[in-house]
Amino acid sequence: MKKKILLLFALAMSIASAYGQEQNVTGTVTDAGAPLPGVTVIVKGTTQGTITDLDGNYSLSTSSDAVLQFSFIGYSAQEIAVGNQSTINVSMEQDAEQLEEVTVMGYTKQDQSSNVTSVEKVTDIVTPNVANSLQGKAAGVSMTAPSGQPGAKPTIRIRGVGSISSSQEPLYVIDGMIIDNTDIIGANQQSERDPMSLLNPEDIEDVKILTDAAATALYGARASNGVIVVTTKSGAEGKTQFSLNISGGEAVLYQGNYEPMRAKDFIEFQKYGDVDINGDAFTTDTDWINEAFRKGTVQNYQLTASGGNEKTKHYVSLGYYNQDGILKGSDFERYSARVNMDNKVNDRLSYSIKTDISYITQNDASDGALFSSPLMTTYMYPAIISPYAKSGDLKRSVDGNTYLNPFLTADESGYDNYYYSIGANFLSDINYNYRRTKSFNAGLQGNVKYEIGKGFAIKSNNSVRIQNTRYDNYTAPISYDGFNGPDAANGSVSNTSAFSSLITSTNLLTYSNSFGDHTVDAIGGVELQKYDASNQYGYGAGVPLTVDNLGSASSGFSNDGYQTQYRFFSFLSQVQYNYLGKYYVSGSYRRDGSSRFGKENQYGNFWSAGGSWIMSNEDFLSTSDLITNAKIRGSIGTTGNAGIGNYAAMGLYGYTFYNTSSAAVIEQVENPDLTWEQKLKANIGFDITFIDKVSLSVDFYNEQTSDLLMQVPTAGMTGFANVYQNVGEMRNRGVEFTINSTNIDKNGFLWTTNLNMSFNQNEVTKLYNGQRIEYSRQVIEEGKPLNAFFLQEWAGANPENGKPSWYLNREPTQDELDKNQVFKQHDGRYATSYYSKAEKVDVGDPYPDFSGGFTNNLSYKGFDFSFMFTFSVGNDIFNSGRRYMDQDQSAINGGNYYSQMKIAKDDRWTKKGDIASRPLIDQAGDDGWGNVNSSRYMEDGSYLQLRNVTLGYTLPKDVIGNIGLSNLRVYTSLQNLFTVSNYSGYSPTTIDNTGVAFFDYPDGQTYTFGVNCSF
Template sequence: MNKLRYLLLVVWLAVCGQAHAQTQPVTGVVTSKNDKQGLPGANVIVKGTTTGTSTDVNGSYTITAGEGAVLQFSMIGMLTQEIPVGNQTQINVELADDAQALEEVVVVGYGTQRKRDLTGAVAQLKGEEIIKYPVQTPTQALQSKLAGVQVIASGRPNEQPQIRVRGVGSALAGVSPLYVVDGVLTDDIRNISNNDILSIEVLKDASAAIYGVRAANGVVIVTTRRGKSGATQVQYDANFSMRQPANLVKMASRQQYIDYLTDAAPNQNVSNPPLTSDQTTDWYGQALRNAPQMNHNLSISGGGERNTFFFSAGYFSDFGVINTNDFRRLTIRANNEVKINDKLTFSNQLSFSRGNERAVNLDGTYQSLYRAAPIVPAKIGDLYGNLSAYGNVSNPILSLEARNQRILNNRLQGNLALSYKPVEWLTLRSAFNTDLVFNRDQTYLRGFQNDANTFITAGGNQRQQNSQLTVGDTKSLRYIIDNTATLDRSFGESNLTFLLGAVTEQFTTDFLQGSRINIPNDPNQWYLGLGDPNQQLANNSTGDLQTRQSFVTRLTYSLKNRYLFNASLRADGSSKFSERWGYFPTVGVGWVISDEDFMKDQSLFDFLKFRGSWGILGNDNIESNAYITTATVNIPYFYNNGLALGSAIQDIKDQQLKWERTQQIDAGLEFAFFNNRLSGEIDYYNKTTRDALAFRVIPAIFGDPDNQFLTNIASFRNRGFEFVLNWKETLKSGLGYSIGGNLTINRNELVGLNGGQALLAGGVGQQGFVTRSDNGQPVGSFYVLNATGVYQNQSEIDGSPVYGNRANVRPGDLKYQDVDGNGVIDNNDRIYAGSYQPKMYYGINLGLTFKGFDLTADVYGNVGNKIYNGKKAFRFENTDNIEAAYADARWLPNRPSQTDPRLITSATPASTYFVESGSFVRLNNLTLGYTIPNGLKEKARLRTARIYVTSQNLFTIQQFSGFSPELAGGALDSGIELNSYPTTRTFAVGLNVGF
């Protein structure tokens, strides 16, 4: 035993002696390549270990490293360098500015390109930027970051923000972009953890034509993280947030409401209201709350010479600011790559997500919070205030609490791929991509009566006679098979890449729904089989099948790395149209002017490139049976003195429907000045959508129940400019700062509604449609009467045309412009009063770094868009509540007003009085972080360690008097505030730790 111990001691000493012999101190200076000055605070790390240090105020460093080690030199805003140590004892390094990452590779669809070689307009956001934001969906992190990309976000849990790429180019065929996640084409990326994302690229111009019939609204490409060869790395990221409702509208107090009723509803008895004189019900306060939000993500990555792996698991929860709302999501991801041999590689990107949401139905309920009388208590004990006793709405708190909707979503998404390189310059790739979704939507309505067991005062008209359970199951499967061949060769000063491929896609969905009444109130017994079998309310079953077959080719060529050419052609066959095949070409050119010989002696431009592109893109986002004539079955009719069931064709279909085509022209200039500190881009684009789908009205004699049919009769145009400017610099003191901004100017116009009638949309209660899309106007323009002021006396009324019955018009009512001059105010006097589409939107991004601290701020805003205050206009009862600001400003005989009428009743027509400015500026994000110094990290055996505090939507400066000027909706009816989920303000603390 003693001999064994002695032998082990000798071996240990020998190993230690050998290790000591192989390590040595290395010194040097890290300087800036631009001004040759020392860089303080630069990181010097032995690659693959936790050993590291930072340079001092002069840029000097000392580190101990072995002969076989590799030193990694890095600093924010500079390009990282790696240098083998060998037998060197002094290593001096010059770091160059990261010139807008021109040498970086970006994903462009079925391949990648260097950013400097792009001929199209492609915007990119890195994953490290996305994880700074405490948001559920990665698309919300794009807000303020990318020119030409408008992101309309909502505070609602599990709601995907709307993205508009260079304006709205359709009315009925969808205006959202295509999402591509690791090759999987999809319309929804709510299943992805932000921490798993490597980068997001947005194809804004004709370069998106590589995706053909799906690309008219732009393409958002999401690339998830993969492992790298080397030591296994463990990363844990977490944040805890508190969200609160932001910018709530203050409603009238008890006394303000009673004073208003004196004018609006003089016959309403409010002599003995339920609340005492010093009480006012805050209905928003009763329904809303401060809501916690959590996000945890753990990842493990690494690999060897022939394989790499990345595994992650994430948990996200958001309780929602509405009391009965919550959402939880679990995500699991496994991305692996195995080199079977030198020519054959297998890879997979697979993810599973499970979402669990208690949803809220805002239609009517959230509007009731606005309209509810403040003199009625919301709830006392188990009893609810009876609003109907005062001619008012249903109690919204009861509506929320009596409804329990639970949505479960299980989703498997990913791909399996084989890549084969028979020779170095040829890659053959075959991939199977799938997106499988199982969704269950279960809604339980608790039964209650309009009696003393429910209401504080009985006799209300709000009731749910029987409990009811509705269950809907949806299954969908999308699979895509990609087979591509890519040739990549260099000939002297020429570089050539040629892609040829075939894409097969199929999407199937099945929906089954059932409903029963008299279900027990116990959640453990919410099954259809426990309901009343003799009163089955509804059974419903539908399904769909969509197929596409595509062929794609692309040629990329560069000469001397300065003359660039790109061309692609995609042929798409779709089951959605009788015209089976469509062809979508694109051509792009580029010229790196700064590499020319005549530019070598100039000192102004560090980089200058011109690029231009032209292409045709498609849009087939319509119902699968839009062109197929179908018969309605089980229609009763009389035959031979009896009742029989039969079938009949009840609608008219255009059997020659074809996809919408968008032609886009883009011209851009990229530049860098002052040793690459200042960089930017300028773009001009012009895209026109032809053969757009719209409804044409037809005479009722043709038998269509809607008196209209869908056909290709419209054209839309979006023209605009995009500006991007960024300054990034590190000072001698070690202070690094960056200032960036982007600005988009867009003009949207409907230019060819050929033979069709104007498109009406945006219903607001008794006011009817308030938007009209017609030639020469932006899509979804507000079309209303022009309110010119308020009648001050009877003589003004007698001397002017009025709306409606003159006998009902009184001083204090709104007066309107007689546009056609015929002495009558009616719908023919409506005018176009602006659109929800901004004329300009922008983002400003600021950053500071110093001695481990980092501070970032993002500002976002719109200019020139309009909002219709629909909640203020929606009044079916004169006893509805009013806003406190209106109560203080409305016309009274002793307090005349030129702007606000005495009353807003159910007879008040749609007018410019309800159209308000949608311009706003918002501090979108403010983050302060601190990275633990290398010495402490080394002691704690940590690779990275950062803590931070952040806020989202800290404040908004807006002119709109409502909740938020940021409103989602359809192409024809956006910008109307009726039932929007309240916007939220978020405060969060977070931690990023790597081992």
């Protein structure tokens, strides 16, 4: 595959060197005779183009058979064939509909008062999930991939974390229809399933992100966390055009700052402990990173056909995507197909039909909690042991009913008293064990529009989506986890099958009309959503080797399953008005009902109001050469959140076994008052463009979430500890900046830049009775960010004796002073080697002070080049894996605890008086070891990453026309080239928004070559 692409690339370059002379086309673009600056002029089917200057002039080098596309917001687009013309003057005509309402957003079009961000180049990142392409491309949008597993679900947050216990996910809308992103399998998996991975990114025409009240309130019910609107491609009028896109490449591990101990480091480390070791006995130096990771591959093929006539247009696509993950045992494969058709029956009636299907197979690498996991092994195993026998064969984890010591034998060990008993050789186990998901997904959508007359129209949009998924988990009896892992089952197999359907119907009455200088648009309608899902689970143990089905199990049988459903019923309305194309106001109201809430409060009311003033259309700015566009906008409104369990408000019974019979027991108490979580959004912003070269958008926002859906303590007489209630409040407020600039546009050379940056502050402002919720290493408390880290503060080694210590963070008692249980650390603060005596304090939070992206696009005579940086500053990470890799114990019986990270020698206490962060090896504190939860393992998660670099070349049409092609572009793309960070792990970019890292599947560096051609 790679060789073929390289040959195509070389062939294209050789053809390019021989192409003929291109002709230069110049002209002026006007509006009613007046020059029109800022008009985009593009050679159709390419990225080659320019924009008109202040006098409406343009100049472009192209071929005689090219077609020029002229476009500008508020004007009807035009296409003109070049032919033998050297001068092409164009008079643009205003499009009243575009002037009034710019962006199509599912139900209707959003007016000038909305904050809507368009995301470009959604296919530049090599990923099966388009959501991964959003990182760094829109202000206020945070995207992290918590796992490098192909097909894993990314974590997306828009303007911060908006809820505590309810959903924090944005709402996804595809072709105007709300989709459900529930993981219907729900198995113990490395990566949560994501319906967005079912969508072929190559089929996407447009992605828009809705943030403020004016843009999101019409989706009221579930738009609390923002909305991501995806529009798929449609056909265009003209003869059928075929396009073939082929790309392929490789991915390798990006190791970052992580450096494990090699054999000599490990032996040296043990000498500081109490282990008697003969270093000369070891000849093994295993590179466990090299054993666990591999060179991944990626292939992508896409064939499309698009065309039509005045009445009927079509778009058809077939796609295949295959990715082998960089971690052994992980991969993702997808087959996809789509047919979109639009038909205009007559001047009043039109309809469209959209269908898509996909079939996915995904294998997950075992996660970090399993002993046969390549991840856990990479972090935990020392280099002095080998997975191979002297014969070169892999050592098995288990042989029959006997543990093997797969790494060391008595002759190989350099220790006097040492044995290693974990016994998991993942290189052997992954040949038998698997965690596999297969999923079939289909969608059918039909839209009908009928123009009644006098500005009125009826729209009906209806869809059904189904998902049929099976998850299989097999552990062989000769694998560690199959013999003595979590199930101790002598081999086990489990099968989970699930099916879901989502039916949506949206029916609207719309009105649009102009009265002189006044324009009014309005909609009203109803929407129904019906979701049903079922799941069946079976488990059996005592499964023979390679006989991986439940029928072969001999013991441990268990089964489970569920059926679940929800319903939404909504009334929605919106009115938009503008005067003279200068003053815009809008208002919306939506009433949503959900089956998830109590029978007394199933309905919630959501509204918005917005307005904008386009100052650049006023007389005092209309002739300005400096400020060519200026707009002030603002909005306020409410949205809702229903992201809880389908039956959270109900009193529930569950069935169990009692004396071989089924018995019903109460599982949940009823709360008929449970209702919507609500968010009040306020936004004010401005957009300004200078000399048609530099545009600046700034938004200030405040979002207050109230009636938080949380479980709170309940009366003991109920027999239950907690019940869902509407309690608590939380706030996000911040500033967003976006700068777009045209740096150079001269003689066919175009260079543009985008910089976006967002600052967000999160604060929990109210909790039930003001009670603090403390769990593990984090806390939810009034006045603090959600999930703030709350830990004992690490004080390093006691300079006197090398014991681990923690700051007291309070005044010592006289008894503690008398018993020498506290001491003054080198900085004068009281510390103690009794972990239990140290007070917890705030040591950080997982959210950045600011984050964003920086993108540059350059083009010249068919060549295009782009690069993008993403960055995050101020977020903290608790690196939980370091509790095992970076601690103070040398190898002990059992082999579970010992340092594996290479540590600088001068950071370890060795003699009295040393000021060191790490204690003496094998030196415990007075009530435990130093690897407990504390700020010792807190790290700065700030980073700057070169996310993507792409270089491409589009061959001239007079060259490729001889071989029957209308477009041919070749390109190479490099992804995740480097990351600048102080994080000690592989990469801080794969840590989710909780800020806790534990043996994470890292991301890889991907190198891709591709060819796009049309004919």
